[in-house]
Amino acid sequence: MVGAGPAGIYAADILDKSDADVSIDLFERMPAPFGLIRYGVAPDHPRIKGIVTALEKVLSKPNIRLLGNIDYGTDIKLDELREFYDAVIFSTGASADRALDIPGIDLDGSYGAADFVSWYDGHPDVPRTWPLTASSVAVLGVGNVALDVARVLAKTADELLATDIPDNVYQGLKASPVTDVHVFGRRGPAQAKFTPLELRELDHSPNVEVIVYPEDIEFDDGSIAALRASKQIDMVVKTLQEWAIREPGTRPRRLHLHFFHSPAEVLGEDGKVTGLRTERTELTGDGNVRGTGEFHDWDVQAVYRAVGYLSSHLPELPFDHVAGVVPNQAGRVLDLDENQLPGVYVTGWIKRGPVGLIGHTKGDAAETIASLLADAPTLAAPKFASPDAILDFLEARGIPFTNWDGWGRLDAHEKALGSAAGRERVKVVEREELTRISRG
Structure with missing residues (x-):
């Protein structure tokens, strides 16, 4: 195997x-x-x-x-x-990240979600630093990975300190100046791919205000059929509807969920991301969408594409x-x-x-x-x-x-690191150190 x-x-x-x-x-x-x-x-x-x-x-x-x-x-x-x-x-x-073929996708400040996930999960084969310099960020996609990326970007580092994140990840997130994370879906709420539990977890942070826009709550016959056929989709939509009608709170960071916005171009200047252009879409009756020719420019300094793994x-x-x-x-x-x-x-x-x-x-x-x-x-x-x-x-x-006994040694070592810091575990990152501990 x-x-x-x-x-x-x-x-x-x-x-x-x-x-x-x-x-x-x-x-x-x-x-x-x-x-x-x-x-x-x-x-x-x-x-x-x-x-x-x-x-x-x-x-x-x-x-x-x-x-x-x-x-x-x-x-x-x-x-x-x-x-x-x-x-x-x-x-x-x-x-690997699936490609997204739009102008500007290769600009400095445009990233694949898989690379970011590997960084914050302490993958041994990726760099130990990540350029968290943007105050406003776009995440493209409405699957669970997109929500993971948006949530990690929006939360404060101290909220994540109780997890197994390595110290370099904690320090990187702590220095992040982010205030707004915008998540964009090409279709509507009934076509979102995240699970109800994953969605509701967005709203658990005391520091992150989740914002849904009333004009994005639209359904056609195909959407209604999907709601009736799937309890999971129905739960997702009900949560989004509740968030769309509530009054905005005062939490210091904001996570915006946008629907009916298809990414058209990553905008840039001097080789760096300066914004995102989306085209407003509309439902066609069967749950699919088409472009309306109406474009919106968003002031973001980084773009993360979460459009699938490869x-x-x-x-x-x-x-x-x-x-x-x-x-x-x-x-x-x-x-x-x-x-x-x-x-x-x-x-x-x-x-x-x-x-x-x-x-x-x-x-x-x-x-x-x-x-x-x-x-x-x-x-x-x-x-x-x-x-x-x-x-x-x-x-x-x-x-x-390495072998199974080696995992036992590594597991005990990471738990000991966590215990010393009042945490369940602290993940070891470097491949050489992982191998050395595992091999005893």
Whole structure:
């Protein structure tokens, strides 16, 4: 299994619970496991991070082994993996930002949400600083990631100090001069992609006033049908309606939710962001929108695009660059001629694209494992069947890999750092330090 985030761990669990006699190794590029949970979930979401408890139970199973700090394509290749395993499942997720093709998107001060998330989550492979110099910021998109970015930007650093954020993130946010964060959605309230709980959390900060504009509360037949068909959409819309009619408060920072505004251009001067131009849209009857030709310029000094994640091309595997997935049929990887690549499978976002919540990867995993088990009688036996053979290979190559015991050491170390500061945990950031602590 390549990738020890939720998708890979769920797949390992389902395979382990099957009737097959299996041993499973999970290869992870980071020194620590859990992927998206550790490096993609906002630090003020402890309830989501609580999923780690369930994932830890899987990784502690005797037939499942964690091998961390190993970069597929650099430290080990597909042909090499196939010498040690009957089958290889890729569960590498999606960590890049999807592009947004509008003028000015490449100006200094225009950022991808995924890069910002990696910074505030202490990802070891990104810079330790972030240019938080804007007093007014635009966030493009109305999914959960957009709300995470907007909330972290709008909150005070002291509100986040109780979380596991590293000190460099706390210091960066503390120096931020932000007063206003504007979130823009191209369509209306009934088409927003965030969840009700995620939305309501915006209003919990004593320092952030959430503002919704009455003129943005509009519905057509398609919107009404969506409301009737989904309790979740209905809850989101009711919350937005309540906020739109209330009197503005006096909290020092403001988070504005704008609907029916399609980003048209990032405005700039001397190579830097100076504003955002949006086109007002209107509903077409079926829940979609069209442009009205009416444009608005917004005085912002930074723009964050949160329009979706994109998976990266994996060496030695075919890749659909438009959809951002590995071509597959029920998890079986297909080559360029749409023939099955024997013994190679995918699950999670690399299989179906970055949509849905974390729990949705369980369905992906079940389908992929069913395909693998159906193919099992025809799979080629590995050249080296001993469980120790791969360890000998990694050691001979000089790769400082980490393991499950190492996560226990790192986990205890981070909790000890947190205890000393009156917090539950303080996350270690640098890869070398993560590896050193994990390897003891």
